[in-house]
Amino acid sequence: SYELTQPPSVSVSPGQTASITCSGDKLGDKYACWYQQKPGQSPLLVIYQDTKRPSGIPERFSGSNSGNTATLTISGTQALDEADYYCQAWDTSTGVFGGGTKLTVL
Amino acid sequence: QVQLVQSGAEVKKPGASVKVSCKASGYTFTNYGLNWVRQAPGQGLEWMGWISAYNGDTSYEQKFQGRVTMTTDTSTGTAYMELRSLRSDDTAVYYCARGKLHLEHDYWGRGTLVTVSS
Numbered sequence: 001s002y003e004l005t006q007p008p009s010v011s012v013s014p015g016q017t018a019s020i021t022c023s024g025d026k027l028g029d030k031y032a033c034w035y036q037q038k039p040g041q042s043p044l045l046v047i048y049q050d051t052k053r054p055s056g057i058p059e060r061f062s063g064s065n066s067g068n069t070a071t072l073t074i075s076g077t078q079a080l081d082e083a084d085y086y087c088q089a090w091d092t093s094t095g096v097f098g099g100g101t102k103l104t105v106l
Numbered sequence: 107q108v109q110l111v112q113s114g115a116e117v118k119k120p121g122a123s124v125k126v127s128c129k130a131s132g133y134t135f136t137n138y139g140l141n142w143v144r145q146a147p148g149q150g151l152e153w154m155g156w157i158s159a160y161n162g163d164t165s166y167e168q169k170f171q172g173r174v175t176m177t178t179d180t181s182t183g184t185a186y187m188e189l190r191s192l193r194s195d196d197t198a199v200y201y202c203a204r205g206k207l208h209l210e211h212d213y214w215g216r217g218t219l220v221t222v223s224s
Contacts, residue, residue, distance in 0.1 A: 001168070033210040035151070042201060042217055043143075043151065048210035086151050090208045093165040095141060095153035 002091035004098035011104045012077045020101045022070040022087030030089045032070035034063060037100075038083045046085075047072060079105050108132040110140075110202050110215035117221045118192050125188040126218045128202030135183040136160045141205050142176060142187045144198040145217075152198075156207055157185060165207065192222045 004024045012018035022032060032050050035043035045054050047063035050070065060075045070089075074081055082105045087098040113127040128140060142154040155166040157176040164176050175188045185202055200218045203211035 031209070035211070037151075042214040043203075043211070044214070045210055045212050048212070054212065084150075088151075088153075088211070093156075093207060094167060095143075095156065097143075097151040097153055100150040 002089075002094070002096050004087055004089060004096055006085075006087060006098040006101045008099070009102045009104065011106060012074075014079060014105055015076055018074040018077045018081070018103055018105075020072045020074075020085050020087075020103065022072070022098045023068055024070075024089060024096075025068060027068050027070055027089060028066045030065075030091075032063070032065045032087055032089050034061075034070075034072045035086045035088065036081075036083045037086065043086065074103075077103075077105055081105060108204065108213045110204065110213055112200075112202060112215040112218045115219040115221070117223065120193055120222055120224055122192050122222075123188060123190040124192060124220050125186055126200050126202075126220070128185045128187075128215050130159075130183045130185065130204070133204075135178075136180055138204050139206055140176070140178070140185040141203045141211050142174075143201045143203055143211070145201070146195070146198040149198075154187070154200075156205070158207070159185065189220075192220075194222050196220065197222045 034047040037043045050065040062073045111129045139158045141156045177186045202215045204213040205211040
């Protein structure tokens with residue numbers, strides 16, 4: 001079965017750039033999306049179709065996807081960006097989530 | 107505005123079944139599908155399957171095949187997910203999330219906690 005691999009944790013200082021990777025076989029040939037989940041809340045879509053931001057998502061969130069790796073980049077990271085982040089893609093008609101990355105802003 | 111309102115928490119015994127509902131509003135129900143995603147305590151997101159609200163087509167994650175049934179009621183704009191032969195490791199928050207097949211889950215319900223315990 002298809003797998004997406006994320007680092008378990010990433011740390012970043014406030015105001016710096018955070019990058020979270022998601023790796024999968026030929027992931028660049030698929031659409032990747034990213035969800036943010038804060039404790040006790042439902043996931044929130046922050047990036048879809050590799051690079052697009054839904055309405056209301058700050059411009060500091062951006063995405064890319066090429067080769068075997070999709071990347072979520074948060075520029076000028078703020079304390080309120082501290083959360084778990086999950087990548088997701090489709091393998092034929094099966095949805096697949098990465099294991100999640102805990103972003104710590106310190 | 108798009109809303110997905112899920113049914114309340116459930117406590118079930120091992121071997122029982124649970125049926126979770128997800129009532130949609132704020133958009134044309136049959137223009138999208140619904141994904142079901144679960145999250146065990148302290149764990150990550152797990153995709154369970156997808157159903158078209160247009161024609162009822164489904165796609166299930168292989169590990170749930172034979173144990174899960176997803177349905178929709180277009181007259182009420184409600185989607186349902188039934189999971190049978192419950193085990194303790196089925197204890198999780200179950201989410202519905204709007205989306206078209208092969209595309210993003212753009213709106214999520216608040217989740218339904220299902221606890222399986224003897």
